[in-house]
Structures are given as structure tokens and as C-alpha cells.
Amino acid sequence: MTNPLRKTITLPAIPIRDMVLFPGARVPFMVGRRASVKTLELGIKVGDHLLLLTQRNPKEDQPKQESIHAVGTLALVESLIPLPRDYYKVGVKGVARVRLERYLDEGDVVQAEVEILAEPAAPGESALQEAFGSAVEGFLQRNPELARTLSLDPSLPLGQAVDAVAAVMPGDVREKQAVLDQLEIEPRLHTLLKLLEADAASHQAEGREDAQNLEKDHKAFVLGEKMRGVLPEGRKDELAQLRERILKAGMGEEAEGKALEEVDRLEGMPPQSAEATVSRTYIDWLLALPWTKLAEDHLDLEEAERILDEDHAGLEKVKARILEYLAVMRRLRDQAAGAPLRGPILCLVGPPGVGKTSLARSIARALNRPFLRFSLGGVRDEAEIRGHRRTYIGSMPGRIISLLKKGGVRNPLMLLDEIDKMGSDWRGDPSSALLEVLDPEQNQTFQDHYLDVGFDLSQVLFLTTANVRHQIPQPLDDRLEVIELSSYTLGEKRAIAQAHLVPKALDRHGMTGLGIVFEDRALEWIIQAYTKEAGVRQLEREISAVLRKLARLSLQADPFDPVVTAERLPRLLGPERFLESPLGGQPAPGVVNGLAWTPTGGDLLTIEAARLPGKGVLKLTGKLGEVMQESANLALSFVRMRADSLGLAPDFLEKTDLHVHLPEGAIPKDGPSAGITLAMALISALTGTPVRADVAMTGELTLRGMVLPIGGLKEKLLAAHRMGCRTVIIPADNARHLEELPEEVRRDLTVHLVKTMDEVIPLALVRT
Numbered sequence: 001m002t003n004p005l006r007k008t009i010t011l012p013a014i015p016i017r018d019m020v021l022f023p024g025a026r027v028p029f030m031v032g033r034r035a036s037v038k039t040l041e042l043g044i045k046v047g048d049h050l051l052l053l054t055q056r057n058p059k060e061d062q063p064k065q066e067s068i069h070a071v072g073t074l075a076l077v078e079s080l081i082p083l084p085r086d087y088y089k090v091g092v093k094g095v096a097r098v099r100l101e102r103y104l105d106e107g108d109v110v111q112a113e114v115e116i117l118a119e120p121a122a123p124g125e126s127a128l129q130e131a132f133g134s135a136v137e138g139f140l141q142r143n144p145e146l147a148r149t150l151s152l153d154p155s156l157p158l159g160q161a162v163d164a165v166a167a168v169m170p171g172d173v174r175e176k177q178a179v180l181d182q183l184e185i186e187p188r189l190h191t192l193l194k195l196l197e198a199d200a201a202s203h204q205a206e207g208r209e210d211a212q213n214l215e216k217d218h219k220a221f222v223l224g225e226k227m228r229g230v231l232p233e234g235r236k237d238e239l240a241q242l243r244e245r246i247l248k249a250g251m252g253e254e255a256e257g258k259a260l261e262e263v264d265r266l267e268g269m270p271p272q273s274a275e276a277t278v279s280r281t282y283i284d285w286l287l288a289l290p291w292t293k294l295a296e297d298h299l300d301l302e303e304a305e306r307i308l309d310e311d312h313a314g315l316e317k318v319k320a321r322i323l324e325y326l327a328v329m330r331r332l333r334d335q336a337a338g339a340p341l342r343g344p345i346l347c348l349v350g351p352p353g354v355g356k357t358s359l360a361r362s363i364a365r366a367l368n369r370p371f372l373r374f375s376l377g378g379v380r381d382e383a384e385i386r387g388h389r390r391t392y393i394g395s396m397p398g399r400i401i402s403l404l405k406k407g408g409v410r411n412p413l414m415l416l417d418e419i420d421k422m423g424s425d426w427r428g429d430p431s432s433a434l435l436e437v438l439d440p441e442q443n444q445t446f447q448d449h450y451l452d453v454g455f456d457l458s459q460v461l462f463l464t465t466a467n468v469r470h471q472i473p474q475p476l477d478d479r480l481e482v483i484e485l486s487s488y489t490l491g492e493k494r495a496i497a498q499a500h501l502v503p504k505a506l507d508r509h510g511m512t513g514l515g516i517v518f519e520d521r522a523l524e525w526i527i528q529a530y531t532k533e534a535g536v537r538q539l540e541r542e543i544s545a546v547l548r549k550l551a552r553l554s555l556q557a558d559p560f561d562p563v564v565t566a567e568r569l570p571r572l573l574g575p576e577r578f579l580e581s582p583l584g585g586q587p588a589p590g591v592v593n594g595l596a597w598t599p600t601g602g603d604l605l606t607i608e609a610a611r612l613p614g615k616g617v618l619k620l621t622g623k624l625g626e627v628m629q630e631s632a633n634l635a636l637s638f639v640r641m642r643a644d645s646l647g648l649a650p651d652f653l654e655k656t657d658l659h660v661h662l663p664e665g666a667i668p669k670d671g672p673s674a675g676i677t678l679a680m681a682l683i684s685a686l687t688g689t690p691v692r693a694d695v696a697m698t699g700e701l702t703l704r705g706m707v708l709p710i711g712g713l714k715e716k717l718l719a720a721h722r723m724g725c726r727t728v729i730i731p732a733d734n735a736r737h738l739e740e741l742p743e744e745v746r747r748d749l750t751v752h753l754v755k756t757m758d759e760v761i762p763l764a765l766v767r768t
């Protein structure tokens, strides 16, 4: 009878010859067997799972199910490095025991069907714990070199602790497999204890032999040398110097103690051994950190204002907020010099390319602090922030400590970029590690897993950026003071280009002396016809592209024309790319312009609706999210309720299907703010009356036909303006947001504020 609770799973499998992987252990190994390489090349990536199954007979090249141990390990692939001659180096971490059900060697690739075995609860008897504890203690005394690799967390359940010891224990494959074979904790422990006893016995015998063969045994050799105080001269000097440097580094008691202890250890190791390299690298890290060095902070507000203005055009409100923030910092510093920097952390929020990073850079310049940038986009692993414990081969400190080393002072400005793009998974939650980094109560003793000693981050000035405010993890958001930056208008972009982007690009291309000028109209044409963005990144690239062409002409064309006009652009940049605006077209029934908000700024979103012969089905295409699908259904119900006043027959749906499509289907769209646009598209399709193509609208619709306010109005209207739209319909309750618009945009736009759908219909439909 099959047990319904048993979980079987089929996964790619790799038979292994001479090792056993334990759950919780991390092991790198080489893969060279043809079938195994093929299995890997099936598309296995870092983050995927594999099965590692140990062979009974390592000599067999193509093992069968009978020649494979029945208990294997589910492993997570942590690294996958192709090597020359079709070899791979794979780093895995054991996840769970599995029982082999079926081994499926299909010639080329190998898979196995296995049952995943859940780890049983640990028995509560303390006698077992004690026996285990003292056996491990003896084991570590006999094998001190393993003490580093095996750091047993006291909170680790007994079964996992047994696995951890078995993983590092010297021993042959059969012995280790015997431990893996035991799912139940007690027999597992007994199997291990037996092996540890054997280890103790063999050590005793080895000890006797060692005494007879002193010069052969490396460890004994070094020990002997040490006892006689005859370490080679050069090495003695080196270690003495190292100790001296440690004492001078001002590390603080804890770190100094650790570093000196490590030098003692290093002394007992053969200088060329891997262990000595690990030890030396650790000491070097401690020595390289800026424990005491401070950048001389000059917090002169006038100077800061001058630098912010020098580096950035416009952004008046943003700069003012930054200066206020710096003023508060100055006050705090005057009150208590050297005290931890308290107060909220500044967060610059806005679409890409609007100058968030470059503002942070200017602040660093104004404060005379080194600028360090840590991009958090895509960071899912806490270890990227805090590092890996030293037990892990190739481990390193996390990014915070690595950056501090690079900055060389204890008080740099560190920009934590894109904090809204962090993920979290089983490897830990990076946002909680980040909270600790930012919290003045905790960051005086920030613990990096690799360093294993506290480092004081309280003098670091942290700044953060994000594209989307509501995607910032809530506890982080609570600590932030948000400054919003919005998309630039055409005029702002042109001014930024004239004042900053063009001079910077001329300088970068070595073309300052050639008298090159971009006419205003040329810059505007680049912005309108060659870029589509909230910020100025693409614009910066297009300007560089023009300069590359001009660099060549300056050497080849005679006479050389240094003036860039709009008319020359097609020759310099190729055909215009973004000329087709949905606004320019002929009005057609069912086609309506909506306004959308995206993390990269606002956008114009055309909605198309069509009526087809059918049976009253509403079909939606174009990757609409759940809320938007609900809006579409609601819009249809509204139209049905108003059928009479719209001049539709009561049974108009009986023989009609409706299809609503949002073009650019690859981009997911969601939210309730397209309500009135969807309703207008349906009304227009059903009545056959076109909607004005020069009008764009946004607003949430209720079943009774009320229009509710929406979010992101400023970005939406900036986008409408950018695309040449001059008439917009928006919810009356959003009126107060109009004040946030730059004067240049407000002046150009005719804004209709509406409370009900009944007001929208006459404004939108083309009058006949």
C-alpha cells in the first residue's frame, strides 16, 4: 500500500565515487564523467537542486541502481564553474536525506526518483547530548586543525550536529555513509560515536609511530621546531612584525585579541599550507580596516550648496531638503562631536536616471567623505551584507566591510542603492541585516560573519535610493526620510543637457577645444525623437553618440561644421525612433488613451475595445493584472446599467462579444486607475462613436459611476505632457496634486476635473 504522505520527487542525479554529502554541509567537487556533465548541461543553474548519490564501488563507471547506496542527499547548487576539457567544479550544500526509489540512467543523462526524508525530532535525553559533547571535545583535541571548520552552534539539534561532525571527520566513504544511512537520531549518534572511538584509537597508535618518525611528520616537525625555538629567522621576523602592526592598528581589544591569537596559530602552521593562507588572509583583513582613520569632515553649508548647484541643474526643492538635512547633521555634530550619527536616513526615491546617485556623490564631495556605493538590487542573501563564516571555503567579509576597506576611513558616505529591489529567501533576510546596519543603537558593534568581531559603523553616513517607495520593506521605510524626485520635463532635460551633459561628454571625448555647440532645438529633438525616459540617461548616451560621429568628422571633413542642429540629427543618429505618438492618430471607435504609472516613470497607455458577434463574453488580453481585470468587468456592468441613456438596446450583449486589449502585451499592467478609460473604450466601441485622440484620462470607477482619485498623478501628467498631450481628464479629488507640477507643464495642460463618469463621456467623445 502506498503511503499518501510520502513525497517522491524526480530530480537530476549525480553518482559520486568517494565522498558523502551530509545535510547542512557544503562541499565543492569536480564533475568529469560524461553522463554527469550531460546531466549538468541539461540546464542546471545555481539555485537548482540535485541529488548526490554515493556509489558502493567507486570503480564502476556506469553504476546501476544496485551499486548505489540507498540513502543519498538532496543538494542545492551554490556554484557551478565550467573548467577546461569539459570538467565542472560544483559547489553544493546538503539539504536533506533522500531514499532512492528508482535510478534512471537514460544513457545520456541521469535522474533518480527519491523520497525526501524529513529529519526526525531530536530526542530530549541529556545523556545523549553529554556523550556526544564529550566525544566531540576529545575529537577536536586530537584534531585541532578541524576546530575552525567545525563550529557547532549549541542550538543546533542533535541530529544535525552529528551530521556536521560526520561531514568533517576523517574517515572512509563507507564509514560516513553508515552515518548517512541512519535517519533516526539515536542510531545515527551511536554510529558516529563508534567512528570517533576508532579515531581515538588510531590516534594513539599514530602518536607512537610519530615519535619514531619525527622528521617525516610535518605537524610534529613544526611543533618540534617551535619547542626548540628554532623557527626560521625570516619567519620569526615576519610574525613579530605582524604582531607589531596589529598592536599599532588601534583595533580595539576584541579584534586585537583575535588577531594576535590568529598569529599564534599561524606560527604553528607550515607556511605554505592552505590553512596558513586562510589564517593570513584573515589577519590581513583585520589589518586593512580603517579602525581609527577618519576623513576630516567639513560641513560648511554654503560650500555644500555651491557644490550641489555646480553638479545639478534644477532640482531646487530636492536640493533645499538635502541642505536642511545637512544643517541638522551639523547641529548634531556641534553638540556632540564623534557621537554616533543619529536621526533618520535620507532616501532619494524616483525613476531611473533622474540624478539620485549623482546627488549622493555630490553630498559626499560637499562633506569631503569618500563615496562608496552598494547596489542592493537583486541581493537575496544575507551573506552579501554580512559575509560568510570563515568555516566556509573561500569565505569573505560582506560588502559593507569590503567597501569600508576600500574607502579607507571609518566615516565614509555609503550609498545603499535600490533598497526596494532586495529579495529574501531561505538564505536569510537581507533587509533585517540592513536594519542592523542602519540602526545607531546596533551598528556600533556591527557583526560581520567573516570578521567575527564587532566593527563600529556609527560614523558612516548612510544614504539610500529606491525607484518605488511602496516596495521598500516596511521596517526599513520607518527609518527613512524620503525625498521624492520626479521625471524631468522637456525644458528641464534641455537645461540639464546644456549645462552638464554636453560639457561633461565633450570633456570625456577630448573635444572641448573644437567649438562644438548643440542648438537648443537639436537637444529637444534628441529628447523627443530619440529617447523615451523619465530621466536623462539615454539622452546622455545619445549626446555621446553624436560626439563620436563628430570626432570622426573633425578629422575627415573639411570644412568641419561644429554646430549640431536638429536637421543634422538623422545623419548623426540615424532615423528618429519615438515619433509615433498615439495622440497623433485618427480617432477610432473603441480606442482611448489612458495614463499609467510604472517604476520607470509615467506612460501613455492606449486601450482598444472592439465588439464582435457572439454571446456576451468579455475577453481581455495584454497581461492585465487581477485588479485591472476586475475594473474591466466593473466598467462593463456600468455600461449595462446605463444602456438606456447611452442609446444601447437592452439586450445589446445577447449577440455581442467584447474584446478589450492593452497593447505592449509583454508589459504587465495592473491597478484600478484605468477604470474610466476602460469604460470609455467600451462605450465608444458599443456606440460606434470615436473618442478624441488628443485626450488622455485616468481615474478609478465605481459601479455607481463615481470617479475616485488615483496615485502617481504627477508622473502620469509629466508623461502625458512629454508625449505631447495637452488635454487630460482626471479625478476631481486629485486636484491638489496639480500644484506639484512644474509651471511649464501646468501652463500647457487643459485639465478637466471630474467627479462622475457622466461628466467624462461628453468630454471624451468626438462631437459629431
Ligand SMILES: Nc1ncnc2c1ncn2[C@@H]1O[C@H](COP(=O)(O)OP(=O)(O)OP(=O)(O)O)[C@@H](O)[C@H]1O
Pocket (backbone or CB within 6 Å): 311, 312, 313, 314, 315, 351, 352, 353, 354, 355, 356, 357, 358, 359, 496, 500, 501, 535, 536, 537, 540
Ligand atoms: N539635475 C541634473 N543635473 C545634472 N546632471 C544630472 C541631473 N540629473 C541627472 N543628471 C545626470 O544624469 C545621469 C544619470 O543620473 P544618475 O545615475 O544619478 O541617476 P539615478 O537617478 O541614480 O538612476 P538609477 O536609479 O538608475 O541609479 C548622471 O550622469 C547625472 O549626473
